[in-house]
Amino acid sequence: MFVLESKLINAVQLKSNKEAHELADKLLNIWQNSETNIRSQKNTIIQLLGIFCWNQIKNISDNQSLKFCETEKNKLLSKIENDESENLDEILHEIVEYYTTNQNIFTKGCENPLIRRALDYIYNNSEQKISLDILSDHLHVSKSYLSTLICQNTGSNLPNILTTFRIEKSLLLLTYTDKSVSEISKEVGFQSDSYFCQQFKNIKQITPKKFRTITKRDLC
Numbered sequence: 001m002f003v004l005e006s007k008l009i010n011a012v013q014l015k016s017n018k019e020a021h022e023l024a025d026k027l028l029n030i031w032q033n034s035e036t037n038i039r040s041q042k043n044t045i046i047q048l049l050g051i052f053c054w055n056q057i058k059n060i061s062d063n064q065s066l067k068f069c070e071t072e073k074n075k076l077l078s079k080i081e082n083d084e085s086e087n088l089d090e091i092l093h094e095i096v097e098y099y100t101t102n103q104n105i106f107t108k109g110c111e112n113p114l115i116r117r118a119l120d121y122i123y124n125n126s127e128q129k130i131s132l133d134i135l136s137d138h139l140h141v142s143k144s145y146l147s148t149l150i151c152q153n154t155g156s157n158l159p160n161i162l163t164t165f166r167i168e169k170s171l172l173l174l175t176y177t178d179k180s181v182s183e184i185s186k187e188v189g190f191q192s193d194s195y196f197c198q199q200f201k202n203i204k205q206i207t208p209k210k211f212r213t214i215t216k217r218d219l220c
Helices: 002-013 017-034 038-057 063-082 088-101 113-124 132-139 143-154 158-176 181-188 193-204 208-219
Strands: none
Touching: 002 017, 002 038, 002 088, 002 158, 017 088, 038 063, 038 088, 063 088, 088 113, 113 132, 113 143, 113 158, 132 143, 143 158, 158 181, 158 193, 158 208, 181 193, 181 208, 193 208
16 A cells, blocks of 8 residues: 555656546555555545655745745645545546646736646647647647637746646656656657757746755755
8 A cells, every 4th residue: 555655746746637536546445445445545545645745845034925835735634525426536636637737827817718628638638749730739729719829828938838748747756766868758658868858948047957966965
């Protein structure tokens, strides 16, 4: 059980949405098959929520963002504590979804549900080719309408958002895995290592290798 929970924590920290949901299902199945009592299930979910939240806020310094994170955590905590059992599986998956997809610089503060869906889709598929054509087909809206809404609600455009998401994912892989820069570049969706390094430096003002050196040192 501990190994499974650790894998789930790692998947959430790396924002591996699909893997995290699959691990959550495995955990729920174990509880069901072993007839684990509801109080024990709730305690485990609360502990996981606390870890997910801590990993989210540990590098945040501004009070407004910290307050936002705490408020969202308390909403989820309230759902756990008020649930009688039937919805615990849904609540765990909601928590996993929140901490793997809804915490990026564009979705924070975005109230438009269509654009939040678009941003979630972009984030979860950022390693693949994504265009306005693909995205508008997925959301069943016109390309021009979607482009306008993205700009209005995020202050950016699809190429910039896609690059930002890819760099966000690379930060996690550089920090928490030993994969090479070349492997990470391909995994997050860049066509070449050189372009990845160029975009990384443009956004972070540091090279991927230097970033890894600093973060690995800070984690010691």
